Amino acid sequence: MVSNVEAGQRPAPAARSLNRQRLMLLVGLAVLLVLPLFVPRYWVFFAGLLGINIVATHGLNIMMGYTGLLSLGHAAFLGVGAYTVALAQAHLGLPFWIAIPLAGVSAAVIGVGFGLPSLRIRGLYLVIATLAAQFILNFVFVHWQAVTNGDVGLTVQPANVFGFLLNTETRVYYLILAVTVLMTIFAANVIDSRVGRAFVAIRERDLTAQVLGVEIVGYKLAAFALGSFYAGVAGGLLAYFNRFVNPEQFGLLLSVFFLSAVIVGGMGSMLGAVLGAVFMTVLPEVLREGALAIGTTLGFDIASILVPLRETVFGLLIVCFLILEPRGLAHLWTRLRQKVLRSG
Amino acid sequence: MLTVENVQLSFGGVKALTGVSVDAATSKITAVIGPNGAGKTSLFNVISGFYKPQTGRVVLDGEDITAMKPHTRAYRGMSRTFQNIALFAGMTVLDNVKLGAHTRLTGGLIASGLRLPSARRQEEELDHEIRRNVMGLLELDHVQDSYVEDLAYGLQKRVELARALVMRPKILLLDEPVAGMNREEKREMSRFVVDVRDRLNTTVLLIEHDMGMVMGISDHIVVLSFGKPIASGTPSEIGKNPEVIKAYLGGAEERSDAAA
Amino acid sequence: MNSLQFFLEYSIVGIASGGVYALIALGIVIIFKSSRTFNFAMGEMMMLSAYMFYTAAVTFSLGILAGFAAAIAGSIVVALVIERFALRPMMGRPFIAIVMVTFGIGSIIRGLVGMIWGPNDLQIPPILARTPVMVGDIFIPGKTARASAIAIAIVVGLILYLRYSRAGVALRAAAADTVTAVSMGIDVRKVVAFTWVIAAITGCISGVLMANVNTLTPHLGLVALNVLSVIILGGMNSIGGVLVAGVIIGWLEAVTGLMLGTAFREITPYILALLVLLVRPTGLFGTKGIERI
Numbered sequence: 001m002v003s004n005v006e007a008g009q010r011p012a013p014a015a016r017s018l019n020r021q022r023l024m025l026l027v028g029l030a031v032l033l034v035l036p037l038f039v040p041r042y043w044v045f046f047a048g049l050l051g052i053n054i055v056a057t058h059g060l061n062i063m064m065g066y067t068g069l070l071s072l073g074h075a076a077f078l079g080v081g082a083y084t085v086a087l088a089q090a091h092l093g094l095p096f097w098i099a100i101p102l103a104g105v106s107a108a109v110i111g112v113g114f115g116l117p118s119l120r121i122r123g124l125y126l127v128i129a130t131l132a133a134q135f136i137l138n139f140v141f142v143h144w145q146a147v148t149n150g151d152v153g154l155t156v157q158p159a160n161v162f163g164f165l166l167n168t169e170t171r172v173y174y175l176i177l178a179v180t181v182l183m184t185i186f187a188a189n190v191i192d193s194r195v196g197r198a199f200v201a202i203r204e205r206d207l208t209a210q211v212l213g214v215e216i217v218g219y220k221l222a223a224f225a226l227g228s229f230y231a232g233v234a235g236g237l238l239a240y241f242n243r244f245v246n247p248e249q250f251g252l253l254l255s256v257f258f259l260s261a262v263i264v265g266g267m268g269s270m271l272g273a274v275l276g277a278v279f280m281t282v283l284p285e286v287l288r289e290g291a292l293a294i295g296t297t298l299g300f301d302i303a304s305i306l307v308p309l310r311e312t313v314f315g316l317l318i319v320c321f322l323i324l325e326p327r328g329l330a331h332l333w334t335r336l337r338q339k340v341l342r343s344g
Numbered sequence: 345m346l347t348v349e350n351v352q353l354s355f356g357g358v359k360a361l362t363g364v365s366v367d368a369a370t371s372k373i374t375a376v377i378g379p380n381g382a383g384k385t386s387l388f389n390v391i392s393g394f395y396k397p398q399t400g401r402v403v404l405d406g407e408d409i410t411a412m413k414p415h416t417r418a419y420r421g422m423s424r425t426f427q428n429i430a431l432f433a434g435m436t437v438l439d440n441v442k443l444g445a446h447t448r449l450t451g452g453l454i455a456s457g458l459r460l461p462s463a464r465r466q467e468e469e470l471d472h473e474i475r476r477n478v479m480g481l482l483e484l485d486h487v488q489d490s491y492v493e494d495l496a497y498g499l500q501k502r503v504e505l506a507r508a509l510v511m512r513p514k515i516l517l518l519d520e521p522v523a524g525m526n527r528e529e530k531r532e533m534s535r536f537v538v539d540v541r542d543r544l545n546t547t548v549l550l551i552e553h554d555m556g557m558v559m560g561i562s563d564h565i566v567v568l569s570f571g572k573p574i575a576s577g578t579p580s581e582i583g584k585n586p587e588v589i590k591a592y593l594g595g596a597e598e599r600s601d602a603a604a
Numbered sequence: 605m606n607s608l609q610f611f612l613e614y615s616i617v618g619i620a621s622g623g624v625y626a627l628i629a630l631g632i633v634i635i636f637k638s639s640r641t642f643n644f645a646m647g648e649m650m651m652l653s654a655y656m657f658y659t660a661a662v663t664f665s666l667g668i669l670a671g672f673a674a675a676i677a678g679s680i681v682v683a684l685v686i687e688r689f690a691l692r693p694m695m696g697r698p699f700i701a702i703v704m705v706t707f708g709i710g711s712i713i714r715g716l717v718g719m720i721w722g723p724n725d726l727q728i729p730p731i732l733a734r735t736p737v738m739v740g741d742i743f744i745p746g747k748t749a750r751a752s753a754i755a756i757a758i759v760v761g762l763i764l765y766l767r768y769s770r771a772g773v774a775l776r777a778a779a780a781d782t783v784t785a786v787s788m789g790i791d792v793r794k795v796v797a798f799t800w801v802i803a804a805i806t807g808c809i810s811g812v813l814m815a816n817v818n819t820l821t822p823h824l825g826l827v828a829l830n831v832l833s834v835i836i837l838g839g840m841n842s843i844g845g846v847l848v849a850g851v852i853i854g855w856l857e858a859v860t861g862l863m864l865g866t867a868f869r870e871i872t873p874y875i876l877a878l879l880v881l882l883v884r885p886t887g888l889f890g891t892k893g894i895e896r897i
Contacts, residue, residue: 070700072707117881124642125881127703128833132874139871186457193456193467194442194449201432201443208430211392212511213418213447222453256711259704268434308718308822315711322705323693 032177036170045169050281051176052237057261057277058187058270059230064259065267066191067223068203070127073114073134074258077228079141079250080107081235086154086245087147096159096166100179100236107232108225110137115228119220122206134255141247153246156239172241179237183230188270190226199223200268253311260314263321266328275329284310345370345547346422346515351390351400353383353571360386361397361571367564368515368549373541375558376551378568379591384551385427387568388519391549392424393417405514419447421514425504427523431492437503438471438488441478444510445470474510481543482506482536498529505536509544516540518550522557530554534561559583567591613742614862615855620744621817622854623752626759627810628831629846631803634766637779637843638792638799640699641691642836644706646807647828648713649686653679653804654811654820655721658728668729676808683804687797710825718822726820731812751813756847758809762802763843771798830873852876 036044056078063069081103088094088102114133118125141148148154158167159175166172190196198219201209206216239245257280265276287309295302321328346368353361361383368374378384389395391402393414402410404420412420423444431440449470451463479485482502487495492503501521508516521537522530534557540546552558558565559579567575567582569591575582582588632646643649656678661671686709694702737749766772777785778795785792814824835849853873860872 064700068698068700070703114878117878124699124703124836127642127700128836128877129881131829131833132871132878135874136871136878139867143867189459190453190457193463194446194451195453195456197435197439197443198446200435200439204432204434205430207394207414208426208432210414211418211424212443212507213415215415226453256707259707263704304722305719308715308723310715311711311718312715315708315713315715318708319690319705319712322697322701322708323690326697326701 029181036173041169044173046281046285048169048173048176048241050278051173051180052234052241053258053261053281054180054274054277055183055237056231056234056258057265057273057280058183059227059234060258061227061262061265061267061269061273061276062187062190062199062230063223063227065262065269065272066196066203067199067220069115069119069220069224069227071130071224071227072127072252072255072259073130073132073137074227074231075250075252075254076134076137077107077111077231078235078238078254079137079245079247080110081232082239082245082249083141083148083154083235084232085236085239086156089157090154096161096175096240100233103236103239104229104232107235108229111228111231112221112225115224116221119224120217134252138247138250141250148247151247153244153248156243156245158243159240166240176237176241179233183233184270184274187230187273191270195219195222203268253307253314256311256314256318260317263326264317264328266330267326269328269330271333272328272330275333279329280314283313287313345405346391346549347401347403348387348391349401349403351387351397351402353386353390353395353397359571361390364400364568364571364573366549366566366573368547369564370547371541371545372563373537373548373550373561374564374566375562376549376566376568377553377555377558380553381570382568383571384568385519386571388424388517388551391517392422418511421511422517423508423511423513423515424517425501425508425519425521427519429497429500429504431500431504431507433491433493435492436489437484437492437495438474440492440503441474441484441488441506441510442470444507445474447511470510474506478506478510481539482509498525498532501525501529501533502536505533505540509540509546513546515547515549518548518552520552521550522552522554530557533557537561609742611859611862614858616739616742617744617748618855618858619851620748620752620854621858622851623755623759624810624813624817624850625827625831625853626847626850627755627806627813628828629835629849630759630762630843631806631810632828632832633835633843633846634775634799634806635796635803638775639691639695639796640702641706642699642703642832643803644703644829644832645686645710645713646803646832647825648710648717649679649683649804649825650807650811650814650828651822651825652682652713652717652811653808654728654815654824655717655726657808657812658721658726658815658820661729668731671729672812675812676805679804679808680801683800683807684797687800692793692796714822714825721822723822728812728815728820731816747817751817755810755813758806759847762806766843771795775799826870830870833877834873836877 032047035047056074060071060074063071084103084106085099088099094102111133114129115126118129142150158165159172160166161175164171166175191199198209198214201212201214202216202219210216235250238249242249261276261280262273263276264279265274266272288306291302291306291309325331348364348366351361351364353359364383364387366374366376366387376384376387386395390397393409393412397410400410401408404417404422407420409417409420432443449466451460451466455463475485475488479488482505484499484502484506487499492500495503505518505521518537522533525533537548537550538561541548550558562579565577565579565582566573567585567588574591575585575588577585628646628650632643635641635643653675657671657675660666660674661668664671666674690705690709691702694705732747732750734746736746737744766775774785774790774795775798777788777790778792782792785795811824814827818824830853831849834853835845856872856876857869861869
């Protein structure tokens with residue numbers, strides 16, 4: 001106890017712990033860089049998917065976790081990004097480093113188009129508008145045959161990084177890693193700034209926020225556009241990752257998936273978005289393996305119930321975390337760390 | 345500094361304010377008092393821009409701001425606290441206070457996200473200034489990294505005051521700054537408000553129930569009753585005004601006796 | 605038959621199918637009135653009821669009447685469980701958290717139904733006669749007409765019941781002001797539970813009717829999302845607005861189906877919702893209230 005009090009009075013330990021944090025991050029990054037050399041290909045594939053999910057979860061967390069803008073149409077905005085990449089490549093021959101930002105921008109523009117009317121008012125209107133976006137955009141993906149090729153979808157050529165084709169899991173992995181790191185840093189910077197504080201102020205008390213000079217509609221719009229931008233970039237990456245785009249990938253279930261990721265991880269926490277994305281990316285794999293194992297033992301065909309099983313579990317996670325631990329895994333993690341530090 | 349001229353406000357048919365005028369003089373503490381339902385909070389909401397008065401004007405530093413939106417008033421130098429503490433849960437004391445400086449910083453979404461040098465420098469300077477000056481002035485240094493929801497009531501009120509001050513307002517509106525406080529906390533808060541006037545030369549306009557505090561620190565007092573101004577003057581003049589005693593003071597003293 | 609008459613016929617059929625939507629909407633609005641909860645799981649509750657009816661009536665061969673009674677009982681139990689264990693703990697939390705909880709519950713039920721009954725269409729025993737009904741020389745399919753008549757009769761009956769019964773008075777008191785209601789000796793928690801029971805019953809009836817007119821699939825519940833999006837814009841707290849919302853959706857679906865092709869039906873309510881947001885953001889009958897600070 002005594003040493004704690006003394007430590008609190010000196011400014012140095014805070015700086016030291018910051019440095020240690022940076023060091024940990026650098027070590028983590030180094031591990032991620034060499035990862036593909038040591039692990040099976042399937043893991044690399046998995047890590048790529050994880051990166052994409054982290055980017056998308058950051059987006060929803062900025063909107064919902066920090067600013068309090070619930071979106072039920074996040075998957076559709078990923079879809080906009082994915083189709084943007086596919087179309088930009090097929091018709092304009094744009095390289096990835098233009099196509100991916102473009103995916104983000106087009107998702108942001110379309111997102112704002114849906115969100116703008118309802119961002120002016122509080123309440124449930126935005127929820128309805130985003131639900132509308134989910135269904136209407138998916139409808140467009142399916143039925144605008146001439147452009148989207150309907151249910152069949154579009155194929156995507158590997159990204160070409162200055163003559164170097166990203167045609168294996170490992171090569172795409174590095175693109176995803178770079179984008180994920182950059183997007184995470186950008187999000188963390190925004191949150192730790194005047195803008196991020198304004199987001200939280202709007203979520204907590206919008207009247208007080210106004211008194212402090214926060215222009216509510218403008219900041220809501222910024223949060224919504226930024227969140228959709230992240231979804232679009234994630235969708236763009238997904239297009240290069242899967243090398244095809246079809247409407248089925250961007251259904252309501254995927255929106256529920258990201259909703260769960262944000263809630264499970266902890267709304268309004270950067271760490272939470274990462275933890276939530278990891279948890280939710282691993283979960284379907286665990287569910288599948290578990291269900292298959294049980295199925296083989298009991299002699300059932302479990303494969304057909306995998307999708308409804310996911311729906312059930314995603315829903316359960318949303319409900320249970322909201323009721324029992326609304327601050328999510330991030331909070332559990334912090335508490336666990338404190339316990340370990342105290343006992344150690 | 346701030347002048348409210350002949351403001352009239354009604355909701356449906358109910359008149360909340362009739363012909364209210366208040367003048368908050370520069371670098372002075374002006375208090376608006378009155379019993380519950382006298383229209384004090386309505387008056388503050390007119391000044392903040394949440395309500396539009398049917399007639400009358402609000403003038404800040406020579407500029408008519410009657411039709412201005414609340415957030416724009418902040419940019420013109422108006423700051424306020426709330427009767428029910430309006431801090432942001434889930435944020436530290438430091439971050440809550442930093443929010444008060446929203447109008448002084450300029451970093452937008454992209455500048456902040458990329459941590460452009462201009463945005464970073466502003467944030468760093470603000471961080472230093474708050475740690476060095478504001479936290480010290482309001483004796484909050486020891487809790488600056490705590491989450492606001494973990495603090496005692498009196499401390500939370502002080503954080504709110506700190507947040508309102510970081511804006512460097514021309515005029516500071518305090519909505520019942522000592523409501524719900526114990527005697528010790530009240531005395532501290534009164535001292536801080538006087539400090540704000542004397543050390544920062546800020547103009548203060550406050551509404552308050554607590555007569556002791558108002559009489560002790562105000563330079564000028566306006567009394568409202570049922571939405572109408574019934575008296576105005578220095579604390580000693582108000583203390584002697586028979587109408588005020590009838591409308592307000594008697595009742596208030598009985599109440600505080602009963603509470604004690 | 606000229607195109608105007610064609611349009612008229614589609615309109616009438618659409619308005620007729622709106623009756624069932626009104627019944628669904630009633631379940632959503634009544635819960636909202638008692639507890640400010642937007643129940644995104646209404647459609648799934650309704651779908652689950654229809655499946656329970658199927659299991660009771662067909663799998664356990666209880667027949668239509670006993671099967672229906674079993675389905676109602678099951679629906680009430682499900683609703684009370686949801687209210688007690690998922691929503692009561694959320695009292696006082698931000699509305700968006702509560703919305704997410706109901707959305708999560710919807711996902712759970714959808715998944716469970718998919719696992720238990722599978723993704724394929726099921727046929728429930730026919731309740732409604734097929735013989736078409738003629739209005740003048742306009743022809744309405746028998747099932748649609750009868751389902752609508754039943755639904756509208758129930759909606760009107762419930763509106764009257766809520767107007768004149770003690771339960772209705774308690775509900776209105778709780779809706780107006782919780783604190784006052786409590787001081788009047790009204791147990792608000794009971795009122796909330798009561799509205800969930802009503803919603804379970806209306807949901808069960810509408811689910812069985814819908815499954816009769818169309819077929820029984822796990823997608824049956826999605827229609828409630830359409831209904832929800834329209835009643836929000838029609839004025840969430842008006843029970844009378846329910847009928848309007850139901851009829852609007854029924855009519856629009858039919859007419860867009862005729863003019864733009866059936867695929868458009870499913871997104872029509874959402875396009876309408878967006879248009880209203882654009883033109884009249886506070887909703888058709890909603891008023892902008894003064895916020896308390």
